[in-house]
Amino acid sequence: xxxxxxxxxxxxxxxxxxxxxxxxxxxxxxxxxxxxxxxxxxxxxxxxxxxxxxxxxxxxxxxxxxxxxxxxxxxxxxxxxxxxxxxxxxxxxxxxxxxxxxxxxxxxxx
Numbered sequence: 001x002x003x004x005x006x007x008x009x010x011x012x013x014x015x016x017x018x019x020x021x022x023x024x025x026x027x028x029x030x031x032x033x034x035x036x037x038x039x040x041x042x043x044x045x046x047x048x049x050x051x052x053x054x055x056x057x058x059x060x061x062x063x064x065x066x067x068x069x070x071x072x073x074x075x076x077x078x079x080x081x082x083x084x085x086x087x088x089x090x091x092x093x094x095x096x097x098x099x100x101x102x103x104x105x106x107x108x109x110x
Contacts, residue, residue, distance in 0.1 A: 003051050007063050010047040011070035017041035019074070058101060065098025 020037030023029045053059040068091050072083045 003053070004066070006047055006050045007066035008070060010044050010051075010063065011067045013040045013044035013047060014067065015070055015074050017044060019078070053102075062098045062102035065095045068094045 017037045017040035020033045020040065024031055024033040024037070048059065048063060051059045051063070053062070072087055072091060075081050075083055075087075
């Protein structure tokens with residue numbers, strides 16, 4: 001259960017970090033947005049190391065599902081845009097895949 005906390009916190013830092021660059025480049029705001037963006041991306045990388053998974057690649061793969069949920073929440077809350085039905089369908093498919101990656105080894109006795 002603690003892993004979900006770290007996954008969602010990592011997703012927040014990654015999305016905020018990328019969004020800071022988006023604000024600078026796509027919304028033509030001050031280049032100073034890069035500073036919190038870089039800091040946030042560094043925090044993302046650190047926080048993801050806190051996940052209790054023996055291999056980094058498996059943690060990153062499982063994190064992908066959480067990232068997608070978090071991105072759609074960001075789209076709704078921060079950007080004020082309602083996701084399409086296809087966004088939700090894609091999220092469900094990705095969560096299924098991430099769950100297989102994360103829980104599959106336990107179910108298979110690895």
